[in-house]
Structure formats: C-alpha cells, structure tokens
Amino acid sequence: xxxxxxxxxxxxxxxxxxxxxxxxxxxxxxxxxxxxxxxxxxxxxxxxxxxxxxxxxxxxxxxxxxxxxxxxxxxxxxxxxxxxxxxxxxxxxxxxxxxxxxxxxxxxxxxxxxxxxxxxxxxxxxxxxxxxxxxxxxxxxxxxxxxxxxxxxxxxxxxxxxxxxxxxxxxxxxxxxxxxxxxxxxxxxxxxxxxxxxxxxxxxxxxxxxxxxxxxxxxxxxxxxxxxxxxxxxxxxxxxxxxxxxxxxxxxxxxxxxxxxxxxxxxxxxxxxxxxxxxxxxxxxxxxxxxxxxxxxxxxxxxxxxxxxxxxxxxxxxxxxxxxxxxxxxxx
Amino acid sequence: xxxxxxxxxxxxxxxxxxxxxxxxxxxxxxxxxxxxxxxxxxxxxxxxxxxxxxxxxxxxxxxxxxxxxxxxxxxxxxxxxxxxxxxxxxxxxxxxxxxxxxxxxxxxxxxxxxxxxxxxxxxxxxxxxxxxxxxxxxxxxxxxxxxxxxxxxxxxxxxxxxxxxxxxxxxxxxxxxxxxxxxxxxxxxxxxxxxxxxxxxxxxxxxxxxxxxxxxxxxxxxxxxxxxxxxxxxxxxxxxxxxxxxxxxxxxxxxxxxxxxxxxxxxxxxxxxxxxxxxxxxxxxxxxxxxxxxxxxxxxxxxxxxxxxxxxxxxxxxxxx
Numbered sequence: 001x002x003x004x005x006x007x008x009x010x011x012x013x014x015x016x017x018x019x020x021x022x023x024x025x026x027x028x029x030x031x032x033x034x035x036x037x038x039x040x041x042x043x044x045x046x047x048x049x050x051x052x053x054x055x056x057x058x059x060x061x062x063x064x065x066x067x068x069x070x071x072x073x074x075x076x077x078x079x080x081x082x083x084x085x086x087x088x089x090x091x092x093x094x095x096x097x098x099x100x101x102x103x104x105x106x107x108x109x110x111x112x113x114x115x116x117x118x119x120x121x122x123x124x125x126x127x128x129x130x131x132x133x134x135x136x137x138x139x140x141x142x143x144x145x146x147x148x149x150x151x152x153x154x155x156x157x158x159x160x161x162x163x164x165x166x167x168x169x170x171x172x173x174x175x176x177x178x179x180x181x182x183x184x185x186x187x188x189x190x191x192x193x194x195x196x197x198x199x200x201x202x203x204x205x206x207x208x209x210x211x212x213x214x215x216x217x218x219x220x221x222x223x224x225x226x227x228x229x230x231x232x233x234x235x236x237x238x239x240x241x242x243x244x245x246x247x248x249x250x251x252x253x254x255x256x257x258x259x260x261x262x263x264x265x266x267x268x269x270x271x272x273x274x275x276x277x278x279x280x281x282x283x284x285x286x287x288x289x290x291x292x293x294x295x296x297x298x299x300x301x302x303x304x305x306x307x308x309x310x311x312x313x314x315x316x317x318x319x320x321x322x323x324x325x326x327x328x329x330x331x332x
Numbered sequence: 333x334x335x336x337x338x339x340x341x342x343x344x345x346x347x348x349x350x351x352x353x354x355x356x357x358x359x360x361x362x363x364x365x366x367x368x369x370x371x372x373x374x375x376x377x378x379x380x381x382x383x384x385x386x387x388x389x390x391x392x393x394x395x396x397x398x399x400x401x402x403x404x405x406x407x408x409x410x411x412x413x414x415x416x417x418x419x420x421x422x423x424x425x426x427x428x429x430x431x432x433x434x435x436x437x438x439x440x441x442x443x444x445x446x447x448x449x450x451x452x453x454x455x456x457x458x459x460x461x462x463x464x465x466x467x468x469x470x471x472x473x474x475x476x477x478x479x480x481x482x483x484x485x486x487x488x489x490x491x492x493x494x495x496x497x498x499x500x501x502x503x504x505x506x507x508x509x510x511x512x513x514x515x516x517x518x519x520x521x522x523x524x525x526x527x528x529x530x531x532x533x534x535x536x537x538x539x540x541x542x543x544x545x546x547x548x549x550x551x552x553x554x555x556x557x558x559x560x561x562x563x564x565x566x567x568x569x570x571x572x573x574x575x576x577x578x579x580x581x582x583x584x585x586x587x588x589x590x591x592x593x594x595x596x597x598x599x600x601x602x603x604x605x606x607x608x609x610x611x612x613x614x615x616x617x618x619x620x621x622x623x624x625x626x627x628x629x630x631x632x633x634x635x636x637x638x639x640x641x642x643x644x645x646x647x648x649x650x651x652x653x
Contacts, residue, residue: 033564035448181603185618192568193559194351195603198344202604205340217563224453224560243453 025050025264026059026081028072030088032190032216034062038237039216039256043087043110045238046257050264058264066187070094077102082268083121085260086110089157095120106270108263110256111157113274122274123259127157127252128164129311130284131212132318133304134234134252135168137286138210139176140300141232141249146177148208149330150199150222152215153189154182159332160321161214161236161252166329167318171307178330179203183218193221200225200233210234210249223248232295241291249295251287258283280312339479341600346488347558349596350495351376351550351567355574356581356588357495357502358546364506364583365539366519366644368422371411371429372547373571379404379551381437384451384562385444387458393556396458400555401548407433408544416536419648430571438564451555451562460489460557489557491549498546502585515539519642522649532649576628582639595624 027047029040047058059081061072073094076084083106086095092112099107099117106119113124138147147169151158162180169176181199183189196218200211204225211226212234213219219236220243226233227247235241235251259277263270277283286304288296310316321327355372362369379400387396407429414425438449445451465486472482506512515535517525522532554570555562577595581587602620631639 033449035442035450037448041448182617184621188565188568191563191565193563193566194348194554194568195599197558198348198600198603201344202340205337220450220561220563221559228560 023080023082023268024057024059025267026061026076026079026084027260028069028076028084028086028091029060029062030090031063031065031187034060036190036216037240037243038219038235039254040087042238042254042256043085043260046260047085047264049257050261054265056264066090070098073098073107074101077105082106083108083263083266083270085263086112087256089155106268106272108260108270110259113276119272121263121270121272124274124276125254125256125283126276126278126318127161127254127284128167128318128320129279130252130254130286131161131164131214132168132171132311133279133286133308134212134250135165135170136172136304136307137168137250137296137300138165138212138232138234139169139172140303141295142173142176142208142210144207144209145173145175146179146207146209148200148203148206148211149178149180150196150203150211150213150215150219151180151182151332152184152218153187154185154332156321156325158182158214159327162212162330162332163321163327164318165212166327168307170329172303177207179206179208180330180332182332183215190216190218192218193224196221197225201229204229204231212236212252214252235287239287239289241287241289245291246294248292250292253285253287255283255285278311279308335476336479337604339483341597341604343484344600344603345593345596346484346492347596348599349592350488350492351554351558351570352574352577352595353589353592354491354495354498354546354550354553355571356577356592357498357585358543358550359575359578360502360581360583360585360588361506361515361539361546362543363578363645364519364642365515365536366522366642366647366649367411367415367536367540367543368426368646369411369540369543370423370426370572370575371407371433372543372574373567373569374426374430374433375404375407375544375547376551376554376571377430377437377565377567378407378433379548380555380566381441381451381551381562383548383552384454384555384559385441387454387556388445388452388561391457393454393458393460396556397549397552400552401545404548404551405541405544408540408547412537412540415648416533416540419650422646422648434565437562441562441564449564454556454560458556459560460491460553462487463490463493489553491553491557494549495553496589499585499589506585511538516642518649519644522644526649526651532651536649573624576624579639579641580624580628580631582631583642598623 032040085108089111108121110123113122149162166178200222209231213222214236223233227244232249237254240251241248382403383396383400386399387393414420415422441449468482468486472478518535526532577591581591598620602617
C-alpha cells in the first residue's frame with residue numbers, strides 16, 4: 001500500500017512537472033496519417049526541421065477516428081502545449097468549440113480560414129493557383145490531348161485542386177479533355193491505392209496520358225500505375241518526383257512544412273489571424289528537381305513561370321471552386 | 333458505350349473481384365465448418381504486409397507469397413486457438429484479429445523499413461507480372477473474340493487464375509470428397525460427426541487453416557500483383573465485402589464467384605462512370621458503392637430467397653456437459 005502510494009505520488013509529481021515545465025508545440029495529424037508521403041508528412045517534415053534546428057521537442061498524435069479530434073485538442077491544451085497545430089479542414093468544428101476554453105493557448109489551423117476566434121492562426125493555401133501551374137504542364141506534356149485528375153475523398157477542398165488544374169490545362173489547350181474522378185466519399189478514400197490504380201487504368205483507357213493525383217495515400221497507387229503503364233503522373237503536397245524518377249512529371253507543392261515550421265519557430269508569440277499562402281508567398285508551387293528535369297522543356301518552364309508571374313501580379317485570375325461551389329472548366 | 337469500354341470495365345471487374353473471391357472462398361471453408369470469421373480483413377492485411385516486405389527484402393515474389401500465407405496462417409491459428417480450443421466468442425476473436433493486423437502491420441513496417449508504415453516499392457521480380465496467353469497478340473485484331481481473349485482473359489497475374497480455379501476446386505472438395513462431407517457436417521451438426529468417431533476439433537482446425545491460406549493469397553495479390561508494396565489499411569474493407577458476398581451467395585462456391593464478380597462489377601462501373609445518367613435520372617456514385625451491402629441486407633432480410641447460415645455456426649463444440 002505504501003509502495004503504491006509512493007508510486008502514485010511520484011507519477012503525479014512527474015505529470016505535474018511535465019505540464020509546467022515548458023510549453024512544447026503540439027502537432028495533430030489528420031486521418032491520412034503522419035507518413036502519407038503527402039500532406040501530413042509535409043507537416044511532419046516541417047516540425048522535424050524545427051526540432052533539428054532548435055533541439056526542441058514537440059508532441060504529436062495521429063488521429064484514428066473523427067471522435068478523437070476534440071479529445072486530442074483538449075488534451076494537448078490541458079497539458080500546456082503551445083502552440084497546438086492542427087492539420088486539415090475537418091479540425092474547424094472541434095477548434096471553434098475548444099479554442100474559446102483555452103484563451104492562453106495559441107492554435108494553428110492548416111486549411112481552415114473561416115473561424116472567428118482571437119487565438120487561432122488560420123492558414124489557407126491557394127491550391128488552385130499551384131494546381132493551375134501543374135495543369136498547364138500536364139496539358140503541354142500530354143500527346144493525346146487528354147489529362148486525368150484523381151481526387152481522394154470528394155470534398156470541396158479536393159474539387160478546389162481539380163478546378164485549378166482543369167483551368168490550367170484549358171489555358172494551354174482549350175480543346176483538352178479532362179477526366180476527373182474521386183476515389184470515394186469516406187475517409188477510407190485517402191488510403192485505397194488499389195482503387196487509385198483502377199481509376200488510373202480507367203482514365204488511361206479513356207485516353208489520358210498525364211494524371212494528377214490529389215489523394216493522399218491513394219495517390220501512391222495512381223503514381224505506381226502511371227509508371228507501370230508508361231504515362232506521366234503529377235504528385236501533390238510534398239515533392240513526390242523521387243517516387244518514380246522520370247515518370248512523375250512534377251508535383252504540386254503545398255508548403256505545409258513551411259507553415260508548420262514558422263508556427264513552431266514563433267512559439268508562444270505566434271501571430272494569430274487569417275493567412276493566405278499563395279504563389280506570391282511561395283505557399284504553393286510546382287516541383288522541379290533532377291528527377292523530372294528531362295521532362296520539363298525550356299518552353300514549358302517559360303510558359304509556367306510567366307503564368308506564375310501573371311497570377312502574382314494580378315493579371316491572371318484563377319477561379320476558386322469555393323467562390324460559387326462550381327468550376328468553370330470541369331464538372332465533377 | 334462501345335464494345336471496347338465494356339471489355340475494359342469487365343477487365344477491371346476481374347481484377348477487383350479476385351481478392352474478394354479468394355477471401356470469400358476462405359470464409360466459405362471456415363463458416364461451412366461452423367467457425368464464423370470476420371477476421372478475413374485482418375488476415376488479408378497481415379499477408380499483404382508480409383508478402384510485400386519479404387518480396388522487397390529478398391526480391392522474390394514467390395518467397396513473398398509464402399511469407400504472406402505464413403503470416404495469414406499464424407492469425408488463422410490464433411483464431412482457431414481462441415474459438416476452437418478455448419471456445420471463445422468467434423466474432424470477438426475475429427474483431428481482435430482485425431485490430432491486431434491493422435496495428436501490427438504499421439508498427440512492424442515502421443520499425444523495419446522506416447518509411448512510415450509502408451514497404452519499399454517492389455521492382456522486377458518482386459512483383460507478379462501479367463501472364464500473356466499464347467497467340468494473344470495475333471488474335472487481338474479479330475473482332476469480338478480478339479479483345480475478349482487478349483484483354484479480358486489473357487494478361488492477368490497468375491494469382492487471378494488461381495483464384496478462379498479455386499472455385500471448382502472448392503466445389504469438388506466440399507461436395508465430392510469425404511473430407512468435404514465431414515467438414516460440412518461439422519458446421520451443421522458436430523455432435524453427429526463426433527459420434528461417428530471423427531475429430532470435430534481437427535476438422536475445424538483444417539477448415540480454419542485452409543481459410544488462412546486463401547486469405548494469404550488474397551493479401552499477397554493486393555500487395556504484390558495489383559500494387560507494388562504495402563500501404564497501411566490497404567485492404568480498405570474488402571474482407572467485409574467478401575463476407576457480404578458470402579452471405580449473398582448463401583455459402584455456396586459457384587454462387588460465391590458470381591456474387592464476387594457482381595460486386596466487382598459494381599465497383600468497376602462506379603470507378604469508370606462516377607455518376608451514371610439514366611435518361612434524366614442521375615445515379616450518384618455512392619449508390620454503387622453501397623449496393624453490395626444493400627443487396628446483402630435484402631438477402632438477409634429474406635426478401636429474395638433466404639440465407640440460412642450453417643446451423644452450428646458460431647457455436648463452440650462442447651463434447652460433454
């Protein structure tokens with residue numbers, strides 16, 4: 001009994017000191033999982049870069065179900081983590097419920113821009129602008145005049161990706177045919193490479209010779225099948241060019257890693273409010289490295305860089321899917 | 333919709349139906365012997381991981397297949413131990429196996445390869461390649477027969493042909509051999525089998541092990557033939573669709589094949605045509621995704637025929653009270 005008491009006392013002491021010691025940042029990964037080679041992995045890379053540079057440590061959790069969202073937020077906030085960084089649009093509702101209860105904790109919401117709370121840093125990315133650029137590349141690289149898009153779960157965000165892509169492709173070739181498919185309507189759609197493969201095969205049989213995957217882990221299957229069948233693919237979020245060197249045309253970069261790194265670096269003194277990361281802020285872009293250099297000709301590069309500059313200068317406007325919940329270039 | 337599109341959709345159907353069919357036959361053996369198995373999903377997942385891992389390390393897909401089957405057999409043995417030897421609840425044991433597989437695969441993969449719960453991409457001999465039937469190039473030009481032969485029948489991996497050959501084999505074993513008769517009897521009335529001096533425990537273990545082998549092939553097919561490596565949760569509910577197909581087929585091998593092909597066709601159509609426009613009425617893709625489950629519920633509810641499971645299914649056999 002006394003031993004038990006001592007142990008419990010010690011455990012409590014440890015728990016208390018751990019809470020009071022130092023405000024560590026915390027990172028909550030979305031359902032796709034930490035190592036999805038894409039969105040969440042980009043966040044992890046940003047956090048790791050911060051940890052390597054500063055020698056600091058951070059807390060993290062991979063969500064397994066919808067029910068854990070609020071629970072994870074509260075636990076990190078209770079434990080004194082600051083800032084608490086969340087990934088994905090689905091954290092919006094739990095955040096709006098939790099943030100007010102912890103006014104001294106700063107929260108960071110990636111992919112959320114519409115909440116009204118003083119202690120949330122909301123970061124939105126202009127995915128349609130980045131997708132526009134890779135859409136242009138796709139249409140220029142395509143010989144058949146047909147390009148494909150494979151989305152993950154059918155949500156407005158993914159349509160937003162697809163819409164920018166379609167506009168970019170149409171800008172290069174007004175007659176381009178765009179085959180757009182979604183993997184599914186449940187979170188399982190982020191982790192079904194077999195379905196991704198079948199969708200790619202179906203798109204190939206409809207003539208597509210460049211396929212853009214915005215589908216988390218499902219994209220692994222898309223890129224694999226594209227490489228197997230000898231067509232080009234486009235990766236998303238992280239630089240995926242290295243997965244199949246010479247077979248991946250480019251990747252639409254969404255610099256989630258930079259956003260997470262900046263937030264962790266700022267620590268408790270984080271600036272809150274809504275931040276938009278577009279082409280001008282280098283929040284989005286397309287990947288160019290040794291793996292895909294032979295695939296991108298100088299003309300392609302020049303055309304895309306010009307479009308990039310036009311978008312930054314405001315001379316070219318890419319329509320956002322969110323504006324009126326529809327896309328001028330493609331029907332989903 | 334032209335003829336070539338139909339062929340392509342059917343081709344996709346065959347690929348999608350194969351893992352379902354293998355898992356469905358696995359469940360058929362197990363459940364016909366009176367052991368309910370909702371752990372098909374977990375066994376497939378475990379096999380998918382180990383087949384990909386061993387194929388990646390050794391570069392031999394055949395060693396990968398063996399490793400996958402072995403991993404699946406271990407889980408099958410666990411299920412047998414819990415539900416036959418210790419007379420535990422078969423459903424709970426199955427659920428536990430699913431959870432175990434979902435967690436263990438990612439954990440081991442992360443520790444082994446440090447690639448975030450996935451295996452390295454398989455290349456060359458690490459994958460099952462397509463098998464082209466003789467003359468498929470020459471015959472491809474022949475109208476109607478050509479595409480059917482060269483696109484639909486030829487050009488699948490060997491595991492696809494194994495899966496479809498397993499159907500008549502299963503039928504023959506279950507309905508034409510002494511072993512099959514006893515196995516079915518054990519699922520209906522184990523006391524009678526026991527009275528006849530045949531080991532109920534032995535027969536049930538045999539059934540569970542056959543189930544393990546078939547699930548192992550199904551998992552290896554996903555990871556080393558359809559894909560080039562393991563990704564977490566890559567079975568994506570196929571074990572449960574296979575269970576639905578088993579009920580839909582009323583626990584009969586040939587019907588199981590047709591049920592799996594039907595469910596595969598529904599998936600293939602959903603993947604190819606997203607939203608289907610039937611003369612003004614648009615059928616959303618979700619309807620196609622849900623149809624296998626809806627059909628199963630309809631069958632279970634007894635609207636169309638009646639699905640009667642093996643009578644002793646789910647009940648551990650107790651020799652004496």
